[in-house]
Amino acid sequence: MKVLVVGGGIIGCATAYELAKAGCQVAVFERATAGAEASSAAAGLLAPLGESTDTNFARLALASWRLYPGVVAELQRRTGIDVEYVTRGTIYPMSATQTRRDADAWALNKEFGVEVLEGADVQxxxxxxxxxIRHAIFVKGDHWLNNQRLVLAYAQAAVSAGAELNTGCNVSRLVVEGSRVRALVTDGERVDGDAVLLAAGAWSAELMAPIGAGLRIEPRRGQMIALAHVPPILTYCVHGEAYMAPRPSGELVVGATVERAGFQRAVTAEGIAGLLRAAIELVPSLRELPIARTWCGFRPWAPDSLPVLGPWPGVDGLFVATGHFRNGILLAPITARLMTEWITGGQPSLAMKDFLPDRFVRRPAR
Ligand SMILES: Cc1cc2nc3c(=O)[nH]c(=O)nc-3n(C[C@H](O)[C@H](O)[C@H](O)COP(=O)(O)OP(=O)(O)OC[C@H]3O[C@@H](n4cnc5c(N)ncnc54)[C@H](O)[C@@H]3O)c2cc1C
Structure with a gap:
């Protein structure tokens, strides 16, 4: 079976890797380089605990988080790339009432090592x-990694498993004949396949419009800062109004804004000032650190903020994996697994009803 993957971000590369391991012939088409967009812009936080653990989204996030130790080891074995997977834990500064309420409400406290810190215990x-800061929750199980390295590791692993990675290849359209996707067109050339996986991040809706599909994905800009963190000031990730994640390579990643700014590729004075103000409020000695770099990226966002995963109804062979919004790095391993199960003809091993693309299908008004 030949699968054509549009987009070489974390979702496209991770799924290409799983598909190649499952015996598919895989070709990825990426208009820039692997991980050029949101997947490199991210902070790499792997933090699945939300307000509730009793939703399909929470189950998806937890399943992916549980896959990470195995994924990191497997990618290192295959590619030699160390993705700087840090498992020390995250501190969430909070108010006293919040601390008690949230810690009590969080299920999975044992698996995640959730602790309430008070008074001098915080410092x-x-x-x-x-x-x-006199109150905080410490979550030992909230991890982080270097997502730039992760996407490269997935891309290399996919190639080593037999996938073809075509960079600098813009896909201009999908070819649908009858009710089946047959091919894509890149640089004026038609490439045929048995299935197409659309994993074009925030740009995913563009290729669907000409075939009359009403997929709604929009960009949500995120601005980020890296501070030079040598010698290190922080051991743990700290997550308040801004978050700060210390990377073993010597950067402290500070993020992130969430903005509706279209595809304006710019870091702004307001965005950077807001992040630095929030970070310095939590960790005053950060004010001394040099700014190493700033950047922005575009999260793929669907109107219900949930990922869009599965077959596109009415077009045989066409699959979509996008809309991962703030959690695409966390969700990459489970997305790759579920999409591979689906594309190779099996049934996905988790409840998918909240994520199905058919929620975007235009139905006649009754
Ligand atoms: C500032 C910021 C911080 C974030 N922090 C975190 C975090 O801490 N943890 C977390 O889990 N997630 C985080 N995210 C979210 C995460 O980065 C995204 O959800 C994830 O990277 C989406 O991956 P993707 O592969 O779908 O998209 P992308 O990485 O954007 O990849 C899509 C690719 O498709 C290519 N493409 C698009 N159109 C075409 C075309 N027509 N032809 C060929 N190629 C095409 C693009 O060039 C791009 O490389 C963050 C995002 C941002 C912006």
Whole structure:
């Protein structure tokens, strides 16, 4: 079976890898380089605990988080790339009432090592935190990694498993004949396949419009800063109004804004000032650190903020994996697994009803 993957971000590369391992002939088409867009712009936080653990989204996120230790080891074995997977845990500064309420409400406290910190215990764990912070929740199970390296590792692993990675190849349209997708067109050339996986991130809706499909995906811009973090000030990730994740390579990643700014590729004075203000409020000594770089990226967002995963109804052979919004790095391993199950003719091993693309299908008004 020949599968054509549109987009070489984390979702396209991870799924290409799983498809190649499952015996498919895979070709990825990426108009820039692997991971050029949101997948490199991200912070790499793997933090699945939300307000509830009793939703299909929470189950998806937890399933992916549980796959990570195996994925990291497998990618390192195959490619030699160390993705800087850090499992020390994250501190969430909070108010006293919030701390008790949230810690009690969080199920899975044991698996995630959730602890309430009060008074001097906060600074005993992370001395650089502002003395004003008297209450926090520590979540040992909230991890992070270097997503730029992760996407390259997935891309290399896919190639080593037999996938073809075509970079610098813009896909201009999908070819649908009858009710089946037959091919895509890249640089004026038609490439035929048995299935197409659309994983074009925030740009995914563009290729669907000409075939009359009403997929709604929009960009949500995120601005980020890396501070030079040598010698390190923080040991743990700290997550308040801004988050700060210390990377072993010596950068402290500070993020992130969430903005409706179209595809304007710009970091703004307001965006950067807001992040730095929030970060310095939590960790005052950060004000001394040099700014190493700033950047922005475009999260793929669907109107219900949920991922869009599965077959496109009415067009045989066409699959969609997009809309991962703020969690595409976390969700990559499970997305790759579920899409591979689906594309190779099996049934996905998790409840998918909330994520199905058919929620975007235009139905006649009754
Ligand atoms: C600032 C920021 C911080 C984030 N932090 C986190 C985090 O801490 N944890 C987390 O889990 N997630 C995070 N995210 C979200 C995460 O980055 C995204 O959900 C994820 O990267 C989406 O992956 P993707 O492969 O769908 O999209 P992308 O990485 O954008 O990849 C899509 C690719 O498709 C290509 N493409 C588009 N159109 C075409 C075409 N016509 N032909 C060929 N190629 C095409 C693009 O060039 C691009 O490379 C963050 C995002 C941002 C912006």
């Amino acid at each position: 005993a764990l992370e001395p650089a935190l502002s003395p004003k």
